Amino acid sequence: MKGCIFCNISEREIMAENELAVAFYDKYPVNEGHTLIITKRHVETLFEADLDELAAINRLIFDVKRLLDERYGPDGYNVGVNVGEAAGQTIFHLHYHVIPRYLGDVANPRGGIRRVKKSIIPYWAEGEKGGGRAP
Numbered sequence: 650m651k652g653c654i655f656c657n658i659s660e661r662e663i664m665a666e667n668e669l670a671v672a673f674y675d676k677y678p679v680n681e682g683h684t685l686i687i688t689k690r691h692v693e694t695l696f697e698a699d700l701d702e703l704a705a706i707n708r709l710i711f712d713v714k715r716l717l718d719e720r721y722g723p724d725g726y727n728v729g730v731n732v733g734e735a736a737g738q739t740i741f742h743l744h745y746h747v748i749p750r751y752l753g754d755v756a757n758p759r760g761g762i763r764r765v766k767k768s769i770i771p772y773w774a775e776g777e778k779g780g781g782r783a784p
Contacts, residue, residue: 650691655742658687665712669705672713675746682721682749684713693741694732706745713747723749727762 650656658673664684665672675683686709688702698706710728717723727748731738750758 650742653691653740653742655685655687655740655744656691665709665716667705667709667712669702670709672709672747679746679748680723680750680754682717682723684717684747686710686713686745686747688743692743694738695730695743696732698743702743710745710747717747717749721749724752725750725758729762 658671662673663671664674666689669689670686671689672684672686675685686706688698688706690702692698692702695703714726717726727750728745729748730743730745
């Protein structure tokens, strides 16, 4: 799509790719090494991609992890996709976030991505008081 910033990514920004997907560093990284993986074909959301594209993204996630492990040596990862405005999607071209995590990058990483909205996590409030356990 002509106006899509991801459809117009330059070759020099690409860190890895395969036949149906491309990976590049996020311009506004959460952590060092934060990478985006997109479909080469313009599709707005995860649910518009075909199974071949999703398989290509998954293969690229593993390739990117190896590259990030070598370059940054993170202690963990968050991998995810936002689908729709209500979920925080701001660029409407399917993209996965591969976010390296480092011990100490936040005071308490418990809950991971579930911590985005604490009010919907029953065990989080309990955990704050010391009595809850994550499932």
